[in-house]
Amino acid sequence: MNAWQTWIALWTLVTKEVRRYMRIWPQTLLPPSITMTMYFIIFGNLIGSRIGPMDDIPYIDYIVPGLIMMAVITNSYSNVASSFFSNKFQRSVEEMMVSPMPNWVILGGFVVGGASRGLAVGLIVTVVSMFFTDLSIHHPLVTIGVVIMTALLFSIGGFINALVAHKFDDISIVPIFVLTPLTYLGGVFYSIHMLPNFWQGVSMINPILYMVNAFRYGILGVSDIPVGGALVAIAVFIVVFFMVGLWMLERGKGIRS
Amino acid sequence: MGRHFACSVFALPRSAPFETLIFLDLPALSAVFARFLSNIKNWVRQMAEPALSIRGLTKVYGNGFQALKGIDLDVAEGDFFALLGPNGAGKSTTLGVVSSLVQKTGGSVSVFGIDIDRDFAKAKYHLGVVPQEFNFNQFEKVEDIVLTQAGYYGMPMREAKPRAEQLLRDLGLWDKRKGSARMLSGGMKRRLMIARALIHRPRLLILDEPTAGVDIELRRSMWEFMKRINREGTTIILTTHYLEEAESLCRNIAIINHGDIVQNTSVRDLLAQLNTETFLLDLAHPVETAPTLEGFSVERVDATQLALSVERGQRLNDAFAQLSAQGFEIVSMRNRANRLEEMFVSMVEHANAESGRSTDKVEVRS
Numbered sequence: 001m002n003a004w005q006t007w008i009a010l011w012t013l014v015t016k017e018v019r020r021y022m023r024i025w026p027q028t029l030l031p032p033s034i035t036m037t038m039y040f041i042i043f044g045n046l047i048g049s050r051i052g053p054m055d056d057i058p059y060i061d062y063i064v065p066g067l068i069m070m071a072v073i074t075n076s077y078s079n080v081a082s083s084f085f086s087n088k089f090q091r092s093v094e095e096m097m098v099s100p101m102p103n104w105v106i107l108g109g110f111v112v113g114g115a116s117r118g119l120a121v122g123l124i125v126t127v128v129s130m131f132f133t134d135l136s137i138h139h140p141l142v143t144i145g146v147v148i149m150t151a152l153l154f155s156i157g158g159f160i161n162a163l164v165a166h167k168f169d170d171i172s173i174v175p176i177f178v179l180t181p182l183t184y185l186g187g188v189f190y191s192i193h194m195l196p197n198f199w200q201g202v203s204m205i206n207p208i209l210y211m212v213n214a215f216r217y218g219i220l221g222v223s224d225i226p227v228g229g230a231l232v233a234i235a236v237f238i239v240v241f242f243m244v245g246l247w248m249l250e251r252g253k254g255i256r257s
Numbered sequence: 258m259g260r261h262f263a264c265s266v267f268a269l270p271r272s273a274p275f276e277t278l279i280f281l282d283l284p285a286l287s288a289v290f291a292r293f294l295s296n297i298k299n300w301v302r303q304m305a306e307p308a309l310s311i312r313g314l315t316k317v318y319g320n321g322f323q324a325l326k327g328i329d330l331d332v333a334e335g336d337f338f339a340l341l342g343p344n345g346a347g348k349s350t351t352l353g354v355v356s357s358l359v360q361k362t363g364g365s366v367s368v369f370g371i372d373i374d375r376d377f378a379k380a381k382y383h384l385g386v387v388p389q390e391f392n393f394n395q396f397e398k399v400e401d402i403v404l405t406q407a408g409y410y411g412m413p414m415r416e417a418k419p420r421a422e423q424l425l426r427d428l429g430l431w432d433k434r435k436g437s438a439r440m441l442s443g444g445m446k447r448r449l450m451i452a453r454a455l456i457h458r459p460r461l462l463i464l465d466e467p468t469a470g471v472d473i474e475l476r477r478s479m480w481e482f483m484k485r486i487n488r489e490g491t492t493i494i495l496t497t498h499y500l501e502e503a504e505s506l507c508r509n510i511a512i513i514n515h516g517d518i519v520q521n522t523s524v525r526d527l528l529a530q531l532n533t534e535t536f537l538l539d540l541a542h543p544v545e546t547a548p549t550l551e552g553f554s555v556e557r558v559d560a561t562q563l564a565l566s567v568e569r570g571q572r573l574n575d576a577f578a579q580l581s582a583q584g585f586e587i588v589s590m591r592n593r594a595n596r597l598e599e600m601f602v603s604m605v606e607h608a609n610a611e612s613g614r615s616t617d618k619v620e621v622r623s
Contacts, residue, residue, distance in 0.1 A: 012407075013409075090392070
């Protein structure tokens with residue numbers, strides 16, 4: 001395929017993915033906005049006012065970046081995991097396999113499509129948060145860079161999950177038993193400085209902590225960890241995950257007999 | 258235009274001064290002539306490349322099952338080729354390897370001279386695949402399924418849209434284009450897969466049981482469509498259980514059984530090998546027993562039907578003369594089974610008997 005044809009193929013796949021989640025928006029875009037509204041009402045307004053400031057920041061303001069990031073992570077991951085697995089399940093993945101599309105385009109198309117849903121939901125949650133707090137962004141470039149990189153990283157994760165999955169249960173195990181606990185323990189609702197030293201150390205091996213804190217730094221200007229290191233770590237993870245996903249596609253893992 | 262043609266034939270740059278084409282010295286002229294011959298040779302070689310060439314293809318699945326045992330197969334450009342075999346014989350595995358859905362264990366496959374191990378992406382441009390099972394997103398619109406496939410091949414929308422319209426009209430799906438694919442009938446879903454496979458104008462179309470579960474009227478209209486695109490130059494490889502389909506559509510045929518090609522010849526030559534044909538004779542009046550005819554074998558099917566076996570070289574006139582003499586009145590007559598079906602069953606059973614395998618898997622429908 002020449003560069004123009006490759007671009008058409010990539011664009012086709014991305015628009016197909018966007019069309020898919022827009023078609024089923026009551027399942028994909030609406031629920032996160034309702035859930036996050038509940039978080040803002042309960043943790044922000046009702047309980048937050050009794051908790052008091054965190055790192056000298058009002059509690060509702062403190063949790064906004066974490067909640068946005070939580071929505072981005074879960075939606076990027078689940079979009080690609082469910083979409084690609086549905087393609088496997090319905091065998092429509094064969095449409096791509098018989099075509100001359102390079103594997104990196106297949107992976108890239110799903111990842112960009114999934115990341116776009118994560119970012120769309122992140123934007124919706126941001127808009128919802130404006131009803132509850134005055135949101136100002138301290139470092140726009142860091143904010144945008146971190147959220148895009150995180151969306152891409154978890155989209156690739158969702159793709160790898162879907163490749164190895166054999167049944168629908170297999171694509172819900174990671175979000176339920178891995179992503180949700182890591183996100184909750186990744187400093188969405190609290191600063192790790194509140195924890196005893198041992199648990200602070202344990203928290204430092206949670207990759208989501210770095211993303212949430214880097215994003216929080218972008219919005220609020222405060223972070224529990226060095227932001228530069230977090231950005232490098234996310235970038236390295238993206239490259240490694242992408243290479244793993246590509247290698248699995250080349251080998252036909254989970255899709256070729 | 259003439260200048261461009263001359264440049265193309267002699268492999269000269271388009272910007273070459275015209276004088277170089279006319280006032281050439283002898284060594285230069287001989288070099289140009291050699292280049293010309295080489296170009297012609299390449300063109301001839303490209304034209305003579307088979308649409309599909311398979312050599313020593315083997316496939317062993319993860320569970321140790323050997324689906325293909327080193328098959329060789331050639332399908333010429335423009336052919337309408339049937340690949341037949343009982344369930345589990347290796348037909349779909351063979352086509353799966355060609356279309357990249359199955360990873361081969363050994364051997365080589367070339368599509369129009371392009372080795373899939375060297376440049377599968379280039380080979381895929383020439384391939385259109387209609388699989389046995391429905392393999393599209395049932396929740397997508399009919400038109401979107403075809404256009405998305407065009408996009409996967411890098412076709413711009415301005416080119417894909419009119420092509421999709423033409424195919425959907427030809428296959429009777431134009432009125433359904435805005436509807437969800439899951440609302441289509443089984444026959445329409447098959448035609449949708451054919452439209453999708455043809456969107457990028459492949460030179461080789463692989464049809465894996467395209468008319469399975471399709472009613473007779475629709476099946477015949479699909480045959481007409483397949484014949485038309487074959488006449489227009491598309492090479493077609495077909496697997497089917499409807500042997501009547503292979504007999505009426507295909508020029509060449511390969512029979513595969515237990516991962517081996519047991520026959521690879523033209524349909525005409527294959528049918529010429531048939532020694533016996535069986536005809537069903539409908540009688541005007543019921544009979545209690547089958548008549549005895551000299552030189553012929555006759556069975557009573559029911560009160561008003563006889564089965565007459567005619568061997569090669571025998572004349573039907575002789576049988577009819579004897580039947581008339583005995584007072585039997587024949588109203589109508591037809592073949593008991595599709596001729597190819599008889600041949601197919603006999604071959605597969607013979608091959609199975611030689612290898613000591615059961616024949617209960619031979620399944621044909623007519």
